[in-house]
Amino acid sequence: MSEIVEQTQLPPSGPEVNVNQEEKTVSPWVDVWRRFRKNKAALFGAVLVSFFILLAILADLIAPYGFKETALENKHLPPSSDHWFGTDEFGRDIFSRVVYGARISLWVGFISVAGSVIVGSSLGIIAGYYGRWVDTIISRLFDILLAFPSILLAIAVVAMLGPSLQNALIAIAIINVPTFGRLVRSKVLTVKEEEYITAAKAIGMKDSRILLHHVLPNSLAPIIVQGTLAIATAIIEAAALGFLGMGAQPPTPEWGKMLADSKDFIMQAPWTVFFPGIAIMLTVLGFNLMGDGLRDALDPRMRN
Amino acid sequence: MTETLLKVENLKKFFPIHGGLFGRQVGEVKAVDDISFYIKKGETLGLVGESGCGKSTTGRMLLRLLEPTQGTIEFDGQDLTKLSKEEMRKMRKEIQMVFQDPFASLNPRHTVEKILEEPLIVHGVKSKEERKKRVRELLETVGLSNWHAKRYPHQFSGGQRQRIGIARALAVHPKLIVADEPVSALDVSIQAQVLNLLQDLQKEFGLTYLFIAHDLGVVRHISDRVGVMYLGQMMELADSEALYDSPKHPYTEALLSAVPIPDVHVKKERIVLKGDVPSPANPPTGCPFHLRCPKVMGNCASVRPVFKEVEPGHYAACHLYDEQM
Ligand SMILES: Nc1ncnc2c1ncn2[C@@H]1O[C@H](COP(=O)(O)OP(=O)(O)O)[C@@H](O)[C@H]1O
Numbered sequence: 065m066s067e068i069v070e071q072t073q074l075p076p077s078g079p080e081v082n083v084n085q086e087e088k089t090v091s092p093w094v095d096v097w098r099r100f101r102k103n104k105a106a107l108f109g110a111v112l113v114s115f116f117i118l119l120a121i122l123a124d125l126i127a128p129y130g131f132k133e134t135a136l137e138n139k140h141l142p143p144s145s146d147h148w149f150g151t152d153e154f155g156r157d158i159f160s161r162v163v164y165g166a167r168i169s170l171w172v173g174f175i176s177v178a179g180s181v182i183v184g185s186s187l188g189i190i191a192g193y194y195g196r197w198v199d200t201i202i203s204r205l206f207d208i209l210l211a212f213p214s215i216l217l218a219i220a221v222v223a224m225l226g227p228s229l230q231n232a233l234i235a236i237a238i239i240n241v242p243t244f245g246r247l248v249r250s251k252v253l254t255v256k257e258e259e260y261i262t263a264a265k266a267i268g269m270k271d272s273r274i275l276l277h278h279v280l281p282n283s284l285a286p287i288i289v290q291g292t293l294a295i296a297t298a299i300i301e302a303a304a305l306g307f308l309g310m311g312a313q314p315p316t317p318e319w320g321k322m323l324a325d326s327k328d329f330i331m332q333a334p335w336t337v338f339f340p341g342i343a344i345m346l347t348v349l350g351f352n353l354m355g356d357g358l359r360d361a362l363d364p365r366m367r368n
Numbered sequence: 369m370t371e372t373l374l375k376v377e378n379l380k381k382f383f384p385i386h387g388g389l390f391g392r393q394v395g396e397v398k399a400v401d402d403i404s405f406y407i408k409k410g411e412t413l414g415l416v417g418e419s420g421c422g423k424s425t426t427g428r429m430l431l432r433l434l435e436p437t438q439g440t441i442e443f444d445g446q447d448l449t450k451l452s453k454e455e456m457r458k459m460r461k462e463i464q465m466v467f468q469d470p471f472a473s474l475n476p477r478h479t480v481e482k483i484l485e486e487p488l489i490v491h492g493v494k495s496k497e498e499r500k501k502r503v504r505e506l507l508e509t510v511g512l513s514n515w516h517a518k519r520y521p522h523q524f525s526g527g528q529r530q531r532i533g534i535a536r537a538l539a540v541h542p543k544l545i546v547a548d549e550p551v552s553a554l555d556v557s558i559q560a561q562v563l564n565l566l567q568d569l570q571k572e573f574g575l576t577y578l579f580i581a582h583d584l585g586v587v588r589h590i591s592d593r594v595g596v597m598y599l600g601q602m603m604e605l606a607d608s609e610a611l612y613d614s615p616k617h618p619y620t621e622a623l624l625s626a627v628p629i630p631d632v633h634v635k636k637e638r639i640v641l642k643g644d645v646p647s648p649a650n651p652p653t654g655c656p657f658h659l660r661c662p663k664v665m666g667n668c669a670s671v672r673p674v675f676k677e678v679e680p681g682h683y684a685a686c687h688l689y690d691e692q693m
């Protein structure tokens with residue numbers, strides 16, 4: 065569901081405060097960071113996310129084995145000093161596969177959300193700013209997309225395009241478009257009623273400049289929050305598609321696919337399921353905590 | 369005789385009211401209903417009336433931030449209502465606006481420097497150096513300092529924010545400034561400072577003002593002439609002195625009686641109007657004021673009085689001044 069972060073203005077005529085020269089200039093973004101820093105859970109989320117990002121970037125250095133290095137004689141070894149997370153049914157090192165898996169999951173998460181954000185926000189801005197029939201067409205399109213349960217829609221898209229990681233990514237990007245579209249549209253609708261938009265028109269500014277310099281930046285906060293949360297969802301959806309055999313194909317070390325391939329051995333070799341599962345959980349938790357923290361930091365009035 | 373800068377004739381703005389299942393138009397709000405006035409170069413015309421009487425709508429139509437339903441707006445000899453959208457956008461260099469709520473009208477994410485630079489960018493000041501110089505100049509002009517440039521609106525007090533709003537309006541050397549209740553949102557102690565600034569700027573740059581306010585008290589010192597609006601119509605318009613000393617319209621009399629008079633010798637009875645302001649979606653027939661007017665007469669309910677000159681330079685729309693037949 066779309067989370068709408070309203071950023072209403074503070075009431076106008078506050079008490080006359082003295083602004084003195086010594087007081088440092090605080091940009092709104094610095095302010096956001098100050099509030100974010102105070103939120104322990106959000107910081108923990110950011111640490112988790114950074115940790116997985118580092119894993120993904122440095123996978124080649126960290127992973128002791130290649131992700132498709134099979135050794136059938138090492139099948140289903142329990143965790144040991146040689147294989148920290150044990151091995152799977154082909155004798156592959158699960159730790160290495162989980163490390164490389166971070167690359168896949170984050171890549172799918174970031175790229176698909178970036179796609180949804182770009183397409184969704186553009187449509188949302190156009191719908192919100194120009195209104196009338198343009199708005200009607202775009203909004204109905206969003207309604208139609210949202211009428212399907214998202215995972216079913218993703219499965220349908222993959223069924224059309226064929227199962228592969230890339231097509232799973234495209235499917236995930238498509239199902240998130242209306243979420244961002246609606247979010248941005250509603251934000252634009254409130255922003256465009258702001259007096260500073262009228263003021264921008266009054267000084268003779270062109271529509272294009274108003275959209276780029278005033279409407280978009282002031283709609284950014286909810287996009288950032290929703291984007292962070294959507295990465296978590298996208299990672300789960302990619303894993304789900306992988307689990308169903310509709311996403312990453314072997315031997316890609318995609319976490320969901322790893323779960324699916326190991327589910328028959330859950331009794332004999334529980335580590336084959338445990339570690340990829342934990343990896344999914346921690347990444348998703350990280351993005352969610354960070355997203356919630358960003359929401360509070362970007363709009364302090366949302367907190368109770 | 370000074371020349372006329374702005375001449376508004378028969379200006380109307382009706383907002384459609386949509387309703388019902390299919391959003392059909394079910395009525396209209398007559399926000400501004402046939403008003404005419406002019407402003408001479410270098411003078412200040414005060415526009416006064418209760419909240420909702422159509423002052424802001426009038427002001428915004430002058431910049432065509434709202435499209436007039438009918439009427440002409442002649443500015444410097446050119447009919448603004450005939451200009452294309454793009455021509456009007458460029459014309460806004462000449463007509464600027466100061467807003468009621470200084471905080472809401474400044475983008476919270478922009479520094480003062482960016483806020484003041486924007487009109488310059490928009491109207492083609494290419495050189496960055498020149499723009500920076502102009503920003504410094506503007507800050508000084510409105511009584512702020514150079515080091516304010518890097519700050520954000522939320523770091524200022526209400527009065528300072530309005531100075532920023534005024535500086536933005538001045539940036540591109542406009543001829544006319546529409547000031548829509550520029551001091552209403554400010555503390556009383558600050559109001560006088562901002563009013564004085566506006567007056568000083570007018571002298572310095574030969575500006576012409578349309579100064580909107582909701583009570584007669586504020587516009588008194590600053591206006592050369594004052595127009596009084598009620599329910600989208602102009603009830604009376606005259607030189608400030610004439611309007612304050614010998615109001616012609618019963619509505620103006622009522623408004624004046626509510627203004628605290630500093631002079632204790634003048635004893636005025638407070639006229640308390642009966643009833644509420646009717647809705648502009650369903651205005652009374654005839655004179656819009658007849659339901660509340662203490663001097664209501666026979667034809668007030670049926671015939672809309674003509675806005676006409678009742679004394680030289682003194683206009684009113686009231687049947688009290690109809691020629692006797
Ligand atoms: N965009 C709009 N749509 C519909 N009605 C409006 C709109 N703007 C103003 N109005 C109505 O027009 C009337 C005049 O409004 P306004 O010009 O803002 O009054 P004032 O500035 O004198 O307080 C009010 O009744 C108001 O509700």
Ligand SMILES: [Mg+2]
Pocket residue numbers: 420423424425548549
């Ligand atoms: Mg108003």
